[in-house]
Amino acid sequence: MDLRELDRRTLLVLDKIVAGVTPADLVRPTPCAGWTLADLLRHQVSENHAFATAAREGSAPDWDAGALGDDAYAAYRASVDDFLDAFADDAVLDRQLTINHFGTFPGTIAAHMHLVDTVAHGWDLARTLGLPYEPDADAVHAALRLAQRIPDEGREKNGSFAHSVEVPAGASELDRFLALLGRDPAWALS
Secondary structure, three states, rough: OOOOHHHHHHHHHHHHHOOOOOOOHHEEEEOOOOOEEEEHHHHHHHHHHHHHHHHOOOOOOOOOOOOOOOOOHHHHHHHHHHHHHHHOOOOHHHEEEEEEOOEEEEEEHHHHHHHHHHHHHHHHHHHOOOOOOOOOOHHHHHHHHOOOOOOOOOOOHOOOOOOOOOOOOOOOHHHHHHHHOOOOOOOOOO
């Protein structure tokens, strides 16, 4: 299945979560150490626009330029639309795209990287808000496959990933994926 479709499905799940965010929610802490919900949403807006720019131009000059303005949902929705529009052209999958500090990759890998970000941050959002998170199982499986390829050494370089954490044998694919990215699947807002 096309990774872009899996990402689109996951973004629809996130859209329902973000649509309910209130201004009071923006100060909540998230599973991302040191980030509030506003920080997390701004990161997602930045990443969505930067991936879109990279798809159109081969690279993006700034991966941290997103802003929420007065309407966090509108900013988020515009960034999703920008990303989906930029990746709609099949030709983008064959282009070489420079993705932040990670390097240059074929568009198919860039789409896979965005899916990893989307699945992980969807869980972050849901946990922050105390909501259930039910992403597409195929999307989780695809994201897990890429996460399994990320070496544990040097993960904290540029603040990209935390070291993986242990999960019990028989953990779900989502929990294994989260653990590979350094998230504790049992994290809850206290």
